[in-house]
Amino acid sequence: MFSKKEEKRAPCTVEQCESCKKDTKRKFVVGDYVFKETSLCVSCSGQLRITKIFGEIIKA
Amino acid sequence: MGFGDDTNPVLWLIWIIPIIIFVFYGQRIQLQITSSEIKKNITKLQQFKENSRKELINYIKNNLNPTKDPAPKLDRFIDYFTIMPVDMDPNGIIPKVRHVVRSREDNTRAQIKSLFSEISELERTKVQTLLEIVTSLQLLYKIVNHLYLTAKKQNNYPLILPLQMMMPFIMEEANALNGAVPALKQGQPIGDGIGPMVVGKMMLGTKKQNASFETVWSETKYEGRKLFLIKAEGPSATVGRPGEAIETIVSQNKPDLIIMVDASLKLEGEDSASISQGFGAAIGGIGTDRFQIEEIATRHNIPVFAIVIKQSVKEAINLMTKEIADRAEEVRSQIYEMINDNTSTGHTVLVIGVGNTLGVSQ
Numbered sequence: 247m248f249s250k251k252e253e254k255r256a257p258c259t260v261e262q263c264e265s266c267k268k269d270t271k272r273k274f275v276v277g278d279y280v281f282k283e284t285s286l287c288v289s290c291s292g293q294l295r296i297t298k299i300f301g302e303i304i305k306a
Numbered sequence: 307m308g309f310g311d312d313t314n315p316v317l318w319l320i321w322i323i324p325i326i327i328f329v330f331y332g333q334r335i336q337l338q339i340t341s342s343e344i345k346k347n348i349t350k351l352q353q354f355k356e357n358s359r360k361e362l363i364n365y366i367k368n369n370l371n372p373t374k375d376p377a378p379k380l381d382r383f384i385d386y387f388t389i390m391p392v393d394m395d396p397n398g399i400i401p402k403v404r405h406v407v408r409s410r411e412d413n414t415r416a417q418i419k420s421l422f423s424e425i426s427e428l429e430r431t432k433v434q435t436l437l438e439i440v441t442s443l444q445l446l447y448k449i450v451n452h453l454y455l456t457a458k459k460q461n462n463y464p465l466i467l468p469l470q471m472m473m474p475f476i477m478e479e480a481n482a483l484n485g486a487v488p489a490l491k492q493g494q495p496i497g498d499g500i501g502p503m504v505v506g507k508m509m510l511g512t513k514k515q516n517a518s519f520e521t522v523w524s525e526t527k528y529e530g531r532k533l534f535l536i537k538a539e540g541p542s543a544t545v546g547r548p549g550e551a552i553e554t555i556v557s558q559n560k561p562d563l564i565i566m567v568d569a570s571l572k573l574e575g576e577d578s579a580s581i582s583q584g585f586g587a588a589i590g591g592i593g594t595d596r597f598q599i600e601e602i603a604t605r606h607n608i609p610v611f612a613i614v615i616k617q618s619v620k621e622a623i624n625l626m627t628k629e630i631a632d633r634a635e636e637v638r639s640q641i642y643e644m645i646n647d648n649t650s651t652g653h654t655v656l657v658i659g660v661g662n663t664l665g666v667s668q
Contacts, residue, residue: 257494257625276492279541280499280666281506297507298634299495299665301625 255301265292274299333463340463340470344454347477351447354484358443359384362436365491370429372421379421383414383437384444404594428493431520431543435664436490439483446480482620489625490543495665497621497630501567502537504637505659506668509535514668517554521546522668528642530651534561540663548589548658549598556602561656563609563649564599565641568660569622569630570614579629580616581637583644588612589660608656611648613640 257274266289278284284294328335359380366376388410391402418433419425425433450469457466489496495503512524512535523536534555538546552564568588572578587599587610603610615633645655 255625255627257489257492258628274492274494278665279493280495280503281510282541282667298631299626300628300631301494302628 254304256304258300258302259296260298260300261294262297263287263290263292263294266290269297270294334461337457337461337463337466340466341454341458344450344466344469344473347473348447348451348454350477351443351450351480354480355440355443355447358436358440358484358487361487361491362433362440365436366421366433370422370425370433373423374421376421379417380437380440383417384441386410386414386441400594400597403592407592407594428542432490432493432664435543435662436487439486439490443480443483446476446483450476479619482618482623485620486623490664493541493543493665495626495631496623496662497617497626498569498623498661499626499663499666500569500615500630500634500637501659501661502540502663502668503626503631503659503666504567504634504641505535505537505657506540506663506666507634507638508533508641508657509537509668517551518547519550520544521548521551523551523555524668528645528655531645531649532559532654533645534559534654534656535659536656537659537668538661538663540667541665543662543664545591545660545662547595548660549595552599552602552656552658555656556606556608559654560606561608562653563611563645564603564656564658565611565613565644566599566658566660567613567637567641568615569617571622572616572618576616578617578621579627579633581633581640582614582616583640584612584614586610586612588614609648611644613637613644 259272259274259278261270261272261284262268266287268287268289278296278299280296280299282296284296286292287294363377363380366372388406391399391406393399414434414437415430418430418437453469454466457463457469486496508526509524512526514522514524517523517536520539520542521536522539523534526533526535536548536551536555538544555561566588568590570582570588572580587596587603589596589599599610602608615630615637617630621627621630641657649655
């Protein structure tokens, strides 16, 4: 009666371009870590850096 | 004839027999009901313990190429115990506690390394943390099972009452530990990593130097103040040795203010990911680092301010939630506000990001 339904969370990675400050969210990939420099921004070719990794609630 | 009529012997017996049963066997009946609930939780604890052990061994076998079968050695570790120093005379106990805990950590580190011909620091710290989780689950299972079996053996109902009261808290912790395994295996940041995440961003673009074991520091400027930043060395699964790191920095440059940023357990009713400010050394663990920091701050008369990000046990050791990750910017602006309010141009401030820095570099 009082038990709460367990929330399931999927890991997400947010990357930010150091030039245009655009954020992009994608699925977490093993090897990702916060502040890691990844690829180049598709809009301005600036350096992308991971700013956040978090678990997002999966909606049923 | 009404129900209150006690002249009927059949009705009289219906009343008196349950009373006699409850007088003589009440405790045993309660013991049966309570113990069946506890038994269910013990089965769950056993599953957690076995699953986490299996996951650790499979992770090592499938990802890290051990030189031999790791199971026998790991099983020996899982059963390791630590005898804390005698506290009848507590004077000077902190260095003894530190020595015992460090000896255990050093030995575990060496034994894990001996399982592989080569292992990165990131993987080594992940295995070490996973091993601590399995050991904690094993300990929880053993203690609960011992108390349960003792109460059953003695048919002693009062003995099972404290266990019944503690069971929800024990299960909350066990669920949190069990849920931490996937995040640890994949190297994802956990809720406790919010402190290192806040300070890690302030360290970007600065020269990182070794402050103490698995702990880094760097220097930066902010509105005419000199900032010294300390955090555990990421992205490994470590909390570093902030006490020793502060000792090193303070011996070279006495700061005018120390700010500590850490995750803190929230009280029931408090919002998750809420930010609180306060005074004193914000650092968990067994207390040796907190003692060292308090001692240094007192000796040099440095005020210690704290900023904590509230979270539950589960959130603290599981994959960081979006709500907690989103608070990093706000915590950083609170740090700068605190620096502006409490120091002047030319002052030096020491900012420490406390917590496990898994999945968070600098």
